[in-house]
Amino acid sequence: MFKTDDRLIQICLGICYFIAAMYAMINFFNPDYLINRYGSLEATDTNRWFLGWYGMMNFGFVAGLIYMGYKGLDRAFFTYAVPLAILFLIWGIGGQMSVPENEQNWTAVGFFVIQLVAIVIARARAFGMNVDFTKAENMWGTNDKLCQTILWLGLITQAFFVVSYFINPDQLITDTPGLELNDASQRFALGVMFFSLAWTIALLYQLRTGYSMSLIVTGLITSIMFFAVFLNFAAMGTTTLNGEGNALLATAIIGNFVGSLILFFRLQGNH
């Protein structure tokens, strides 16, 4: 499937695909399954909201893997996937250590370990252990000024979110109506920041070595899902377009959606 003769790479990426797809479907379509199995998670809309968020991010990851399956392995995708796997292993261990022993459940941490090992083996077998920083001919690897601007905006947005998390870790929760501030939601907010951190690293890498279509596909699928869910919330009346919701988050979701679409349609012709 992954356009390589190396069976081990195929197996490792297959494992990554399975774990990411499994968590994407459970988190997004059936968050109560996880809530019932983790004593530290209460059946609240806040926890479902964050699990849905993680599910959408996982769907994007799966889309990137599928794209690599069609087009071949891509260094830039690993600059997103490897830091993300490391960060989520830290997140998982930290999260379980912070809850009482009788509420701990290490299943997800186990999967995170498998995911990290599989992705590192695939990366090492495909490209060796060295990280290639060969500079692209143009900034972001394209002459298209609009695409360059959008990618800059993406980098600034992700970096801004990481910085704002360190200034006020609870901002996402307190600024979003309907979310409750508690230990579980704070842990989830940390995970959301880890997604942004991984994207920041991947975008910085692309700034130097050129854009990656597999990461653009990853971002596109993620942003489409976020925008569709955002519109659903608007249709339900739980988020309004006239300022009652989290305006910053709404702007980021809309901007991400429009930017990803422009990037994809302007750059896809070269691939």
Added chain:
Amino acid sequence: MIKLEDRPSVIILSIITFIAVFYAFMFLTEGAATAFMERTGGPAPNEGTLFFMGSVGYIYLGIAIANVMAMMAPASQSMVFFRAMVIITFIAALRAIGNAIIADEILTYAPLIATILVYVGYAVVMSRNKARLGTHFGWL
């Protein structure tokens, strides 16, 4: 990456894909499905209704993925898909129109309009990609 040769068809299929994703999530999420029923004037859904709405949501999701696959292939490989979708959406549009005619009160025309537009969209895509078997409604 996109292999479908006709650009307007790509735009139409992209819009239909997004509509499909939007409705898929609406039917798959309990709160959104309940809100949809209330807004369209239907009775509050029970567990069974929500289950079947979820099934419809998965069908929408499947259609969205099929559209993406159709965009990633030359038109010649998607002929039967375009024809089948025109028939499916035509039947759906007829049913929506029929339901609208017999309804005592209509709170929103949005689903009806969306259903008809999706049918017209697929018909245009079919025509522009020369997937039409006959010459009926050639103006579409």
